[in-house]
Amino acid sequence: MTHEVSALPHILTLDSYVPGKPIETLAREKNLTKIIKLASNENPYGPSPHVLEAIKNHLNTINLYPDPDQFILKQALAKFYGITTDMLAIGNGTDELLRLIMQAFVSQDNNVIIPKYSFISYQICARSIGAEIITTKLCENWQNDLEDILNKINPHTKLICLVNPNNPTGSYIEHSAIEAFIEKVPNDIVIILDEAYIEYINFIRNSDPSLSLVKKYHNVIITRTFSKIYGLAGIRVGYSMACPNITAIINRLKQPFNVNRLGQVAAAAAIEDQEYIKKLVSINNTERTKICAHLDSLHIDYIKSAANFITIDTKSAKNSEDIYNKLLDNGIIIRPLNNYGLDKYLRITIGSTEENQYLLNNLSKL
Numbered sequence: 351m352t353h354e355v356s357a358l359p360h361i362l363t364l365d366s367y368v369p370g371k372p373i374e375t376l377a378r379e380k381n382l383t384k385i386i387k388l389a390s391n392e393n394p395y396g397p398s399p400h401v402l403e404a405i406k407n408h409l410n411t412i413n414l415y416p417d418p419d420q421f422i423l424k425q426a427l428a429k430f431y432g433i434t435t436d437m438l439a440i441g442n443g444t445d446e447l448l449r450l451i452m453q454a455f456v457s458q459d460n461n462v463i464i465p466k467y468s469f470i471s472y473q474i475c476a477r478s479i480g481a482e483i484i485t486t487k488l489c490e491n492w493q494n495d496l497e498d499i500l501n502k503i504n505p506h507t508k509l510i511c512l513v514n515p516n517n518p519t520g521s522y523i524e525h526s527a528i529e530a531f532i533e534k535v536p537n538d539i540v541i542i543l544d545e546a547y548i549e550y551i552n553f554i555r556n557s558d559p560s561l562s563l564v565k566k567y568h569n570v571i572i573t574r575t576f577s578k579i580y581g582l583a584g585i586r587v588g589y590s591m592a593c594p595n596i597t598a599i600i601n602r603l604k605q606p607f608n609v610n611r612l613g614q615v616a617a618a619a620a621i622e623d624q625e626y627i628k629k630l631v632s633i634n635n636t637e638r639t640k641i642c643a644h645l646d647s648l649h650i651d652y653i654k655s656a657a658n659f660i661t662i663d664t665k666s667a668k669n670s671e672d673i674y675n676k677l678l679d680n681g682i683i684i685r686p687l688n689n690y691g692l693d694k695y696l697r698i699t700i701g702s703t704e705e706n707q708y709l710l711n712n713l714s715k716l
C-alpha cells in the first residue's frame with residue numbers, strides 16, 4: 351500500500367504572493383536591453399552613498415555569521431526614534447515579522463481583520479495559519495473604514511492589520527483618526543500598523559506622530575521597512591516597534607541569523623543619513639505631482655496617493671491587460687492588481703525623473 355504526502359487543507363488552497371515581474375525575467379522573455387521597473391515601490395535612486403560604503407567595508411566579514419542580537423542596528427534605530435532597544439525587533443524584511451507576529455498571536459480558532467484592498471501578504475499569512483479572515487470595507491475615498499473594523503470585531507478576533515498609507519491604494523488616514531480607533535479596540539487584540547510608506551508623509555510634516563502609539567498602547571505593533579525610501583529592498587531588512595513584552599515574543603520566535611551581516615550594517619548606515627532620505631522624499635513628491643498632472647491631461651483617473659506609487663483606473667479589465675502588456679513590450683514593468691480583485695486598476699511606482707518621463711511618453715502614445 352502506498353501513502354502520498356499531503357499538506358494541511360488550508361495550505362493546499364493557498365495562493366502564493368505574486369510579486370512585480372523582475373527586470374531579469376522580462377529581459378529574458380523579450381530580449382530587451384532598456385527596462386524600467388515601476389512595479390514594486392522600490393526607490394529608483396538606491397541607498398545613500400554612505401550605505402554603499404558601509405557595505406563595501408564589511409564585505410570581508412561575510413564568512414562570519416551575523417550578530418543575532420542586531421546590536422549596532424538596534425542602537426542606531428533606538429537613537430533615531432528615542433526608544434529603547436527592547437522595543438525593536440528586526441526581520442528579514444517586514445514580511446518575516448508579519449509571519450512571526452501571526453505565528454505568535456493567531457491560531458486556527460481566531461480571526462484576523464484585514465481591510466479590503468490591503469497589502470495581500472496579510473491575507474496569505476493569515477490563511478497559512480488557517481485563521482478566519484474578516485474583510486472590512488473601504489470608504490468612498492478609498493480610505494479604510496475604521497468604523498466597519500470596530501463593528502466586525504468579535505470574541506475570536508485576535509489581530510487587526512492596518513496599512514497606512516495603504517498599499518495598493520496609497521490612501522492615508524490621519525494620525526488622530528488612527529489613535530481614536532485604537533482607543534476603541536479591546537486591548538487584548540493585537541493591532542499591526544504597517545507603515546512601510548510613512549516616511550513619504552513624515553518628512554513633509556516634519557513629525558512622526560504614530561511613534562507615540564507604541565509607547566501608549568501595549569497592543570500596537572508598528573512595522574517599517576528599509577525596502578522602500580531607504581533603497582534596500584534587495585538586502586531585506588524590516589523592523590517592528592512595540593512594547594517590550596510583545597517585542598520579546600517576536601524575538602523569541604525569530605531565527606538567530608535572520609538578518610544578514612550586510613543588511614545590518616547597511617540599515618544602520620541608512621538610518622543615520624536622514625538628509626539623503628529627506629531629499630528623496632522631496633523628489634518623489636514633486637514627481638508624484640507631475641505624474642498626476644499628466645494623468646489629468648490624459649483624462650486618466652487615479653487614486654490620490656500619499657506614497658511612492660499611484661494606482662490608475664483604466665475602466666476595464668481589458669484596458670488594464672492591454673496597457674500592462676503594451677508597456678511591457680516597451681520595457682516598462684508596472685503592477686496589475688487582479689489578485690487584489692482590482693482588475694480595472696494598475697499600480698505604478700514613481701520612478702526617477704527620467705523613468706517617469708519615459709513612462710508618461712508611452713502612456714500618452716497608448
Ligand SMILES: Cc1ncc(COP(=O)(O)O)c(C=O)c1O
Nearest residue numbers: 443444445469517546575577588
Ligand atoms: C504595505 C507593505 N508592507 C510590507 C511590505 C514588505 O516589505 P519588506 O520588503 O520589508 O518585506 C510591503 C512591500 O511592498 C508593503 O507594501
